[in-house]
Amino acid sequence: MAAILSSRFRVLRLDRLQYRADRGAPVRVEQEAEDVLRLARSAGEPVVLYGHSSGGVVALEALVAAPDAFAGAVIFEPAAVIGAPLSGEGGEVLRRARAAMASGRPGKALRIFMRDTVELPDWQARLVGAIIALVPHYRRLIPRQLDDLEAMDRLGVRLDAYATIKVPVVLLGGDHGPAHLSERLDAIQRVLPNGERVVLPGADHGADLKRPAAVARVIRELAEKVFADGVGKAG
Missing domain, CATH: 3.40.50.1820 (Alpha/Beta hydrolase fold, catalytic domain)
Structure with a gap:
């Protein structure tokens, strides 16, 4: 653009x-x-x-x-x-995504975000999570995406x-x-x-x-x- x-x-x-x-x-x-x-x-x-x-x-x-x-x-x-918060009541989406990151599964963390916050179909969220997690530059940005989600909810x-x-x-x-x-x-x-x-x-x-x-x-x-x-x- x-x-x-x-x-x-x-x-x-x-x-x-x-x-x-x-x-x-x-x-x-x-x-x-x-x-x-x-x-x-x-x-x-x-x-x-x-x-x-x-x-x-x-x-x-x-x-x-x-x-x-x-x-x-x-x-x-x-x-x-x-x-309601973007990350669900009580931030449960964010909690599950951060848990996936902590267990070394960034692709799953992004899939949770894409499916449960962005509301992509599960197959599409899985695909996005898998592809992005394979690229080192984008994989490093997944925790930033979760920080971004938390910032949106804190703004209210x-x-x-x-x-x-x-x-x-x-x-x-x-x-x-x-x-x-x-x-x-x-x-x-x-x-x-x-x-x-x-x-x-x-x-x-x-x-x-x-x-x-x-x-x-x-x-x-x-x-x-x-x-x-x-x-x-x-x-």
Whole structure:
């Protein structure tokens, strides 16, 4: 998506703090939002922000913290808590996944997360867990995924805060993803003063990787709408 958009816009890419090799201890969503703001302010002008899944929650928190830093945002299926914790009552999903990690089974830990939090079908969760656990770089990120899940639950329900976001926000989703992600988009749309819902036909939660041109088109259309000339701006 960055390559597609960079032909028309200045694109700033963020290496999320929760997943960085030099991170140290697990970080809170608020810390990640501060990291987003540092990058956004380096542009010297309001930017259009994009966030996917838990990154979408980080993006929403950055919008709440400093609305003047942004001209608008595209949020793809944010993993926002709107009621019960993402990790289940009492964090039981997280407990089982961490137990699998402690027993040296990272693939099983990711399968638990993908099946019981993301709500992929079991066969698909097994496949994702097995493949990612085979790649050393991605296997090292599995504990960070669990830290990310815990951070989302600790942040909790923030719908009242999102109601203060005044800039245009496109809430993007696919019609082939888990139903609960659509429900989270619905809940956020109900509180946003300037929110627009867009559905990508035939897309699932991985659309930014599988269909980058379609997602980039939505970002470009918002940028052209909020920027007068659509050129030389940051996204």
